[in-house]
Amino acid sequence: MSRYDQKHEFILRTAARIFAEKSYHSTSMRDISRATNVSLAGLYHYCKSKEELLFLIQDNCFGRVLERLEQRLGGVADPITKLGIFIENHLSFFAANMSEMKVLSHEAESLGGDLYNHVSTRKDKYTQLARQILREVQETQQSQEPIDLTVATYALFGMMNWIYNWYDPHGKLKVSDLSSNVMKLFLNGFVPNGMCSSLAIPSESPSVWSHG
Amino acid sequence: MSRYDQKHEFILRTAARIFAEKSYHSTSMRDISRATNVSLAGLYHYCKSKEELLFLIQDNCFGRVLERLEQRLGGVADPITKLGIFIENHLSFFAANMSEMKVLSHEAESLGGDLYNHVSTRKDKYTQLARQILREVQETQQSQEPIDLTVATYALFGMMNWIYNWYDPHGKLKVSDLSSNVMKLFLNGFVPNGMCSSLAIPSESPSVWSHG
DNA sequence: CTAAAATCCGAACGAACGTTCGAACCGAGA
DNA sequence: TCTCGGTTCGAACGTTCGTTCGGATTTTAG
Numbered sequence: 001m002s003r004y005d006q007k008h009e010f011i012l013r014t015a016a017r018i019f020a021e022k023s024y025h026s027t028s029m030r031d032i033s034r035a036t037n038v039s040l041a042g043l044y045h046y047c048k049s050k051e052e053l054l055f056l057i058q059d060n061c062f063g064r065v066l067e068r069l070e071q072r073l074g075g076v077a078d079p080i081t082k083l084g085i086f087i088e089n090h091l092s093f094f095a096a097n098m099s100e101m102k103v104l105s106h107e108a109e110s111l112g113g114d115l116y117n118h119v120s121t122r123k124d125k126y127t128q129l130a131r132q133i134l135r136e137v138q139e140t141q142q143s144q145e146p147i148d149l150t151v152a153t154y155a156l157f158g159m160m161n162w163i164y165n166w167y168d169p170h171g172k173l174k175v176s177d178l179s180s181n182v183m184k185l186f187l188n189g190f191v192p193n194g195m196c197s198s199l200a201i202p203s204e205s206p207s208v209w210s211h212g
Numbered sequence: 213m214s215r216y217d218q219k220h221e222f223i224l225r226t227a228a229r230i231f232a233e234k235s236y237h238s239t240s241m242r243d244i245s246r247a248t249n250v251s252l253a254g255l256y257h258y259c260k261s262k263e264e265l266l267f268l269i270q271d272n273c274f275g276r277v278l279e280r281l282e283q284r285l286g287g288v289a290d291p292i293t294k295l296g297i298f299i300e301n302h303l304s305f306f307a308a309n310m311s312e313m314k315v316l317s318h319e320a321e322s323l324g325g326d327l328y329n330h331v332s333t334r335k336d337k338y339t340q341l342a343r344q345i346l347r348e349v350q351e352t353q354q355s356q357e358p359i360d361l362t363v364a365t366y367a368l369f370g371m372m373n374w375i376y377n378w379y380d381p382h383g384k385l386k387v388s389d390l391s392s393n394v395m396k397l398f399l400n401g402f403v404p405n406g407m408c409s410s411l412a413i414p415s416e417s418p419s420v421w422s423h424g
Numbered sequence: 425c426t427a428a429a430a431t432c433c434g435a436a437c438g439a440a441c442g443t444t445c446g447a448a449c450c451g452a453g454a
Numbered sequence: 455t456c457t458c459g460g461t462t463c464g465a466a467c468g469t470t471c472g473t474t475c476g477g478a479t480t481t482t483a484g
Contacts, residue, residue: 004460023322025237029442039463041444050442106318108377110235148385151393154378155371162370165320166362173360181363189401215481216430241472251433253474262472 020099079136102164232311291348
């Protein structure tokens with residue numbers, strides 16, 4: 001990896017951290033300059049604009065979650081196992097990349113035009129994938145009053161994406177505990193009397209995920 | 213209500229709408245001036261600063277949720293009924309005041325100093341109240357592996373507060389459907405084999421809640 | 425009607441913003 | 455050694471920001 005690419009990544013990572021700390025719109029290029037020890041003008045050797053920084057953070061991050069998810073879902077047929085993989089994948093990546101994921105969740109509307117559309121399309125694809133898994137899970141059960149699929153999908157994302165408001169990856173609660181609790185909470189609620197105990201989700205080492 | 217108070221409220225409501233649309237930091241006082249037909253300087257007759265606008269929106273909004281909740285919880289002893297009231301209260305207020313609640317959820321960290329502390333204290337109180345209800349619910353059951361209380365509390369808030377990202381109060385899904393689905397989803401997940409059907413939550417007319 | 429009080433606003437302030445430009449610096453190939 | 459991309463940055467540009475000020479206008483009270 002070239003010197004240019006290394007510095008480019010370092011700037012992206014630092015920008016993500018600051019965006020997460022004080023939000024995109026109240027972070028100035030001068031803040032990023034200060035934190036990276038790159039001069040204000042020098043930053044523009046590595047990005048076209050402040051908005052492109054935000055886009056690259058969001059798009060890289062999303063790409064990695066999606067790519068990893070598709071790898072891990074390959075060949076798996078059982079819907080409940082798929083759901084378990086989906087949740088574990090999302091949460092463990094989230095926990096290992098809190099800044100980027102906070103920016104992805106919190107600054108969705110800070111992009112405009114084509115950049116917004118690009119990320120938005122990816123997000124829709126991801127959402128539809130979750131919805132499809134939930135539909136499959138629901139069809140394996142027969143309930144008198146099934147939970148509305150839209151509510152269930154967004155409730156799941158709500159649970160998972162809200163964690164940047166409270167979760168400390170370095171605290172007592174381990175990522176695996178977080179995942180299994182969310183999994184139990186959601187799956188038991190979504191399909192009462194479901195077979196949560198039949199789960200065997202392959203978990204991954206954090207080093208695969210983390211930037212550092 | 214005096215002429216001053218009416219206009220003051222109108223400015224707050226309009227500001228909340230614009231803050232929700234394009235975020236606090238990228239909304240200018242000139243935007244609010246344009247939307248309210250009050251001159252830029254004239255706005256400062258009704259607020260001390262832009263930050264005070266944000267504070268008043270958040271604090272008023274929170275005050276109304278809390279006040280209403282305490283009224284409705286008065287005299288209720290059954291933990292599961294309390295949980296139902298809590299969820300219905302939160303969601304129906306949210307749905308009737310989407311802009312304000314989005315600002316409350318999304319711009320929490322945009323306040324600084326004492327203003328932030330004030331809102332934050334209220335938020336903690338609200339969170340602790342939810343946590344206490346969940347603890348009571350959990351104590352009425354005995355489960356082998358109970359769900360972590362912290363995860364459950366924030367998962368519930370995640371589900372509920374995420375709705376500003378997708379829910380359309382004027383769409384097909386009624387608020388009562390949203391509430392009952394979230395209630396079923398969460399309660400079944402939190403206490404499997406719980407007695408969800410025993411619920412009788414008094415619902416309120418939207419006119420009690422809505423600004424307009 | 426008159427005068428005081430409340431309400432309103434055009435114009436301007438200094439500060440901070442994103443971005444650009446031309447020149448300086450540097451390491452590597454000739 | 456010289457040269458030439460690739461890299462860096464001080465300084466500045468034009469714009470927009472939140473806020474203020476003095477006075478104009480409207481409402482209210484005696």
